[in-house]
Amino acid sequence: MALIREHSLSRRSLLQAAIATAGTTALGVGLAACGGSSGSNKSKKIGTTPDEIAALAKKEGKLQLIAYPKTWANYGGSFKAFTAKYGIPISVANPDGSSAQELTALKTLKGQSSEPDVVDIGYEFTQQAISQKLIAQYKPANWAAVPTHLKDPDGWWTAAYYGVISIGADTKKVPAPTTMKDLLKPIYKGKVSLGGDPRTATDSFAAVFAAAIANGGSADNVQPGIDFFAELVKNGNFVKATSNDSALSTGQAAVVIDWNFNLLGFKPDLKKSGVDLAYSVPTDAVFGNYYAQPVAADCPQPNAGRLWVDWLTSDEGSEQYALGGAVPARFEELVKAGSLSAKALASLPDPTTLKQITFPTAAQAAAAQKLVMAQWGSKVLNA
Secondary structure, rough: OOOOHHHOOOOOOOOOOOOOOOOOOOOOOOOOOOOOOOOOOOOOOOOOOOOHHHHHHHHHOOOOEEOOOOOOOOHHHHHHHHHHHOOOOOOEEEEOHHHHHHHHHHOOOOOOOOOOEEEEEEEEHHHHHHHHOOOOOOOOOOOHHHHHHHOOEEEEEEEEEEEEEEEEEOOOOOOOOOOOOOOOHHEEEOOOEEEOOOOOOOOHHHHHHHHHHHHOOEEEEEEHHHHHHHHHHHHHOOOOOOOOOHHHHOOOOOOEEHHHHHHHHHHHHHHOOOOOOEEEEOOOOOOEEEEEEEEHHHOOHHHHHHHHHHHHHHHHHHHHHHHOOEEEEOOOHHHOOOOHHHHHHHHHOOOHHHHHOOOOOHHHHHHEEEEHHHHHHHHOOOO
């Protein structure tokens, strides 16, 4: 099946030991600096304007990424469009790797020619990347247009896209739920899959936040979310699957909780398996979160890396994200300007839904993860 990056517990972003200090350290590095550590690019010229960065990136001749599978958030489309525009080929190491593995690669390959230029990491890994001095400050060309909550104030990272927790259902087997609380109904007995463990998977962790919101909780209190899944287990509705798309294709489950863009990505292969997948954002549990694309501190192609982040946050890059169901960071601005195609808009949740999303802080995520780590095993997994 496609979307291995999402299915496997590797690319689903391992959270254990990932939530680090909540504070951000400002080193005052300018736009063109590539980080304060000793490394391969100290002697390399780094552009100070978008045009200069693009010109130097073309001279560098390549872009090295890690954990960017083609089927995740339509990165395949982004690769083709970027290379077509700039003539810069892209290579991707360990496409299905986790955010934790990405940071490990930045450590072990630091200063080497094989080090990735840019990573794609879950929000809960950004503070760790900063504190370990693995990434460089860079404010892309569209920095001012990126909402405050989707970028580090000192330019350590920019989040070019985010996902929204949604519920998908095989409508040949069950009616599509519209709320999180619907999942408690008898009709879904033995039918509901989370597809992962929130102690190790970012999307499943986000589902706990969403369930908390649906049951009187908040980003500050995810206890109701844990209790909700415990109730699903108690009444026999919960299926302990490790992969949402395989659970649907094999009939192990008929309902799954996942990012909206993953559910969109599942549809073509699931259709071949005879699954009629319908999905929507639960009206009682609107929750989303982002992935960040920071430039590596010692990247071998510092200009190509910066150009990639520039492109991801551009109108063209935003279109590619939207076509894959990932919400571009500049969504509201692009909608007002009429910059997204009708096809791209049709792939995204309703704008009124997106306006309801408030992203959790690093401190809230750390507190929630501590609670999930303490209770998930006894209340849900082993209940």
